[in-house]
Amino acid sequence: MDKRRDKRDKTGLIPKDKPVRGSYAEDRLGQLKKDRAQYNVNHLGYYQGGVPRKDSGPLRGKSIGNPGEFHSPQVHNYLNYNHQDASFLTQEDAIKFKHWQGTDIVDF
DSSP states (O other), X not given: OTTOGGGOOTTSOOOOOOOOXXXXXXHHHHHHHHHHHXXXXXXXXXXXXXXXXTTOTTOBTTOSSOTTOBOOHHHHHHHHHOSTTOOOOOHHHXXXXXXXXXXXXXXX
């Protein structure tokens, strides 16, 4: 169905549907847009250029990296969401939890 020419717009692309108003997708896209603006990051996750800051070398605007570098999600989460209840789950944690859930079934 994606190969149908009648579905394409003038640019040759198939337009994507916008998220439903009030949905989690709409809220999440709004949050991501706000987070990107906070660190001067484009939609692909790379720092953008802009007005240089005094005594900051190549850093531009509100970014914490050089233009064209990738903005690491781990750095962003550490700076914004680092509190005592936050923790990162590893693959090992997921496997242990899955095993724990499976052994709990016997008790019920």
